[in-house]
Amino acid sequence: MSTPVTGSAATPDRGRRGVLNWLLGTWSAGVMGAIVFPIVRYLVPPDVPEATTHSVKAGAAASLLPNTARIVPFGSTPAIVVRTPTGELRAFEGTCTHLSCTVQYRPDLEHIWCACHNGHYDLNGRNIAGPPPRPLETFDANVQGDEIVISRRA
């Protein structure tokens, strides 16, 4: 520096400069902490409490023909309601256990299929072919009046 403020770098100044540097460092660390901490907390999205869905109405029973299915919202995730070729009602979570795509019903194969990575599930929700690691969660499907009601098993 062309104009030193604390005289020469002689020994007595060493200690003083050390203290000043320490103060400067602590101050900078404090300021940085006071900036970074709120920002990090801000970036973490707050939990939006969502009522856990236990059961939803899944539309008219009569309009769901054998060997077809429909996707209905179950809370914030999809569920799939299947009328089997023999006329039974079945309901499963609609999210593939592999990488979270939404599954669909394949009338030609007569089972549930995920288009993303060719995952197959049978009509009990079991993963029978392809990459899915687990079966689909099974929901209860009942008919109340004319309406299908699906609910999570306790």
Added chain:
Amino acid sequence: MRRSWFSERLPLAEVEAAIQHKTVPQHRHSIWYYLGGMTLFFFLVQVVTGILLLLYYRPSAAEAYDSVQFIMTRVPFGWLVRSIHSWSANLVVGAAFIHLFSVLFLKAYRKPRELTWISGVLLLFILLAFGFTGYLLPWNELAFFATRVGTDIAGAVPWIGEATVRFLRGGPEVTGATLTRFYGVHVAVLPAITTLLLGLHLVLVQYHGMSVPPSVEARAAREGRPVRVMPFAPHFALRDLFGWTVALAMLAGLSAYLPWELGTRADPFAPAPAGIQPEWYFLWTFQALKYMPAHVLGIDGELVAIGLMSVGALALIFLPLLDRNTDRSRRIVTLAAIAAIIVMVSLTVLALAGGGGH
């Protein structure tokens, strides 16, 4: 070794030498040299907090208000981020105004710094546009009506007035389309223009160095000595940094003790409430419009006001070319600036006091 790898590929030594050799003149007006840096600091705070707000804000008439409320009440430190953004928005305009007038009074716009001045004035106008567009984004009642009034003024311009209003609003009225439009301008168009202008401004400041006021120059010449200087690194830089820390503490304090209110949700079909006001830096124009008679010499009053302000804005931009840099012309500039400050301050005070009726 790392260092040498980089210095073989980057002009590190040159940059370091430039920083080591950079000096700042030291005299009794030196304090004003910190104002540009202070404006830059508040602007950077706006960039950071603005990006943070983008993570939760939703730019639609249906969701904007609720999303800001969500930020203020649910997001950790969201109230702090939003309040800092609002406070800093005001302080950046304030700092820019003080910076402009200090540069003007110290005559730092003289040759060869004309382009620095022009880019600076344009940056101030951009800041005002940031303020005007950002004001609407929370979609509250106050902002809604202030925007209706503000955009309506453009309608007084002959021939292109109506088209301009439609262009500004994205339709004939202030609606969700206006909100989306203002949002796009606020977060994309203005930042892009600012990046270019600010880059130019800062490069020019580095290239020319700090201007020494004529009075200081004359005095040094009389006494036959060079103007005293201070090394930029670390002397000036540390002082700058200290000022920035104080500014940050001030922002945090203001936000904690005087958090920015959200107001009530905008309802396009509710009557305008009393006391609709723009941001303080537009108050003097707002007040001037109130005092403007409906017709001046047969010309529409609003049009006269717009004309006068346009002339003023142009004079401000081209001030370095108007001032012929004689003692007399410099004195005229100083007196004109003082007159302008008195007019602006009195009109603002009158507006705050409710003069001219609400």
